Amino acid sequence: MTSRTSLSSWSALQQQALRFKSIHLNDLFAGDQQRFTKFSVELPNFVFDYSKQRIDDNIKADLIKLAEQCDVEGWRTKMFNGEHINITEDRAVLHVALRDRKQRSLLVNGDNVASEVTRELDRIEIFVNAVRSGEWLGYSGQAIKDVVSIGIGGSHLGPQMVTDALSTYADHTLNVHYVSNVDSAQISATLGSLNPATTLFVIASKTFTTSETMTNAGTAFEWLTTAAAKAGVSDAKSAVAKHFVAVSSNVKAAVDLGIDEQNIFCMWDWVGGRFSLWSAIGLPIALFLGFEQFIELLEGAHEIDEHFLNAELANNVPVLMALLSVWNTSFMEFPAQAILPYDQVLHMLPAYLQQAEMESNGKSVVRNGENTEYETVPLIWGEVGINGQHAFYQFLHQSPAVIPADFIGSVESVAPIGKHHDVLMSNFFAQSSALMSGVSAQDIRAELTAKGMPAARIEDIVPHKVHRGNRPTTSILLNKVTPHSLGNLIALYEHKIFVQGVLLDICSFDQWGVELGKVIAKKIETDIANDNVGENELMANYDVSTASLMTRYKANRRRS
């Protein structure tokens, strides 16, 4: 028995799950008029409604007990105090310090984190203002018009998700583009429409060793320096200094690549990549929106940090989100979790949360190295709600698998036109309601009879039209997507993931599972580049499937 499964709350919840498998949400709502009031939390910018989750008062009490027995509050204190809770990498986890403008002084490894954060934010402000005002000039003396951010994973998803989500707040002084994939199709399409003389590159990589990012950075270097040379700029170094900045914790590697040291923004090892958009990794956001709006985003996140720190467990939204996830996954054994934004601007939220949650807690050993005896995180996936309705909602409504879903929408549209938003939000309310209530055979019979269908035909059709319902959902209804409320939303999920890790007894802040593939890819890259490595050697060094595919690739590729 691991530390979690031996807890009294864990066994109680196992019993509750057995009992609850046959209880329908319709009955829970019918039996309790206070259900919404009881199972929702209202904060200034949104309401969090978890009344359509498959829980009751007893289950909630046991879940809170689980949070207590797992010492969520103690772990929270450790995180905010800068203790090395990333045990396998021996690091603090302090993304909350990036948005704490109250300057809580905090020493991590002897450095005052608060003053470092302020210093870096000041540098960001100066740089952003210089570029946006046109004071920062490219090699031909022209102002910057386009920014290309090169990075992947945590150095890409957060910044692009936020840039897209807040595009209606941008003044379009600058266009911001993202290149993450090493597939040359992406960078060539991006650079194809840009003028090198007015393009600035942000190379975002915490480690500055990520192969995809380094390859793309090399291509960007060549593109820029070739154009500068053609324009008569003989000093490539000075051209690079005007067009390349980096964000990294590995300053040496950035300098070695040729980036001017003055142009390197700092990252710290106490900020995990997938929690880093609040640092200089968010530079493209600040360049796009302006520094003030970037600060508003940080303030929104900080507001949730305060809520997470101060609200009692029973009304603490990130804690509730994590408890519901563990309830659904580890106890009810639902295998996946859908993220369904009913706000087009949040279209990248599912992809962002995939990395945030699955890279953090998609693990199967607990902190002391023993195997977990329970499912950890669900498969996170999703799509903008209304598009998903015409793709996979059939599965959500009628497949044997029950997939809990988060519905995220806003009272106010960021770009209102006529009745569009009412149509959109009617679907939000309808879908979460339908997933809960379903429709019974009896109701379908009545409907088809009323339409005049012959009785024999009705019986053929009825089973196909039954929706069992009882599919749990949470609704997060924002007032409106703004820099502040988006900061709220992202921080909610960040803390949910942290608490989920505590409840599951997982180290959430490493990602060893992505290393093995990277190491093998490096070796394959060498063998693919080397014409002297033939089929026999490949067969000797790889499994027969991989060796055969590589042989075919090498024999048929065309080199550029």
Ligand code: F6P
């Ligand atoms: O996917 C693995 C990973 O290490 C992520 O954790 C990280 O966000 C991403 O690669 C990019 O890493 P870096 O910022 O060091 O280039």
